Amino acid sequence: MTVVMGIETSCDETGVGFVKDGVLLGDALASSIDEHVRFGGVVPEIAARAHVQAMVPTMRAALEDAGLAWHEVGAVAVTAGPGLATALHVGVAAAKATALALGVPLYGxxxxxxxxxxxxxxxxxxPDRSIVLIVSGxxxxxxxxxxxxxxxxVHLSDTLDDAAGEAFDKVAxxxxxxxPGGPSIDRIARExxxxxxxxxRPLMTPRDPALGFSFSGLKSAVARYVAGPQDPGVSVADVAAxxxxxxxxxxxTKAIRACRQEGVDTxxxxxGVAANSRVRSLAEERCAEAGIELRVPPMRLCTDNGAMIAAIGDLLVRDGARPSVPELGARSSVPLELAQLSAS
Structure with missing residues (x-):
């Protein structure tokens, strides 16, 4: 079986992982989040510069974690999109250079x-059929x-405006x-x-799209509440919760509705928002009541990481997919229709 190296640089985390036949051998992650804190969000140019600085050390750390040598790597997979253009370019360039140096196929x-x-x-x-809810920044x-x-x-629905993770950052x-707002709100909400x-609840009336998402209005509702007359009995922790x-x-609610609509039981x-403790616990409760099998990765695999890119690359290699073209480029915006981008 082939050892697949995965490289992830779509935002502010440099991730490298190694997977063989569905098994994670090792991985490493470097985050530039501390450099973005003072700006209240990710600055693309800073993220790209951090990826350049972290790439080689992260590769070496992942190799060591996996107990591998370079000659044992048989394929390279990389996030080619979507994401921050400047950040994606770093990962794609690193993946191309690695694949060329090792003489192995490349998968975007x-x-x-x-x-x-x-x-x-x-x-x-x-399973043969499943519903996947992706909730991230x-x-x-x-x-x-x-x-x-x-x-x-098949995309059943996408958010019309702010994503859930973006709303967490803005409300924080x-x-x-x-x-970042997600972990901050999760921590204080426990109190x-x-x-x-x-x-x-946004888009939850009978007139709204049954599976639609929109979080901009919710963010605005929190802003109006915070700017309005303050109830001394309501704390910041209460608002966050x-x-x-x-x-x-x-x-x-919408994820379970999608399962029922599609006749799927997984x-x-x-x-990233799948790491939120309340999302996880509520999903467990509702899925148990509905007789739906719930699958959620461990928290460290919910946020951006190289292991997940190696995992999809591993699936492509085992399925006999053709490598991506040498001219593979980064695509900051691309709908998810197929797992592989720019196959030859």
Whole structure:
């Protein structure tokens, strides 16, 4: 079997992982998040510079973690899109150079397909049919998946505006909590009352798209509440918990609705927001009630990482997919239809 190296640089984390026959051999991750904190969000140029500086050390660390030597690597997979253009270019260039130097095939893959593949490293192959909920800083999508690499992936819905993770960052700023907003809100929400403020669940009326997502209005509702007359009985923790409950309730409700609509009994939740404790616990409760099998990767595989890219590359190699063209380029915006981008 072939050892596949995966490289991920779509945002602010430099990830490298090694997978062989569905088994994660080792990985390493370098984050530039501390350099973005003072800006309250990711600055593409800073992220790209950090990727350049971290790439070689992260490769070496991942090789050491996997107990591998360079000559044992048989293929290279890389996130070719979507993501920050400047950051993607660093990863694609590194992957091309590595594949050329080793004389092995190169596979450009879709970032979101990698997120879905991350679950296979823990729970094994996906069933013949599943619903995948991707909740991250840039994406909130419901996908109908038959096979990650053989058949087109069907988008059942995508967010109309802010993604769930983006809303977490913006609301955290409104509440005076540090960036990144997801972990900050998750921590403080544990001390709050999720029923203290009843924020309206977005796109949940009969007139709305049954599977649609929108979080811009929710962010605005929190902003109006914070700017309005303050209830001395409601703390920042209460507001954070109420907002978090609203997001969790919305995404889980729609994910289970998608399972029922498509006649599927397996739900996979991936992406950075899948690490949120309330999203995970509420999904467990609702799926148990509905008789739906829930699959969620461990927290470290929910956020961007090289292991997930190696995982989708491994699936492509084992399926006999043709390598990507040598002219493979980064694509900052590309819909998820197929796991592989720019096959030859």
């Amino acid at each position: 893959v879709h970032h979101l397909a990698g997120h879905a593949a991350a679950d296979t490293l823990v729970h094994g192959p996906l 840039g994406h909130t999508s419901l996908l109908a998946v038959d096979d990650l690499v053989r058949t087109p992936i 700023r409104l509440l005076g909590l540090p960036y 709050g009352d999720p029923t203290a403020v009843r924020f309206t 109420s907002f978090q409950e609203c997001v969790a309730d919305t995404v889980v 739900l996979v939740i991936v992406g």
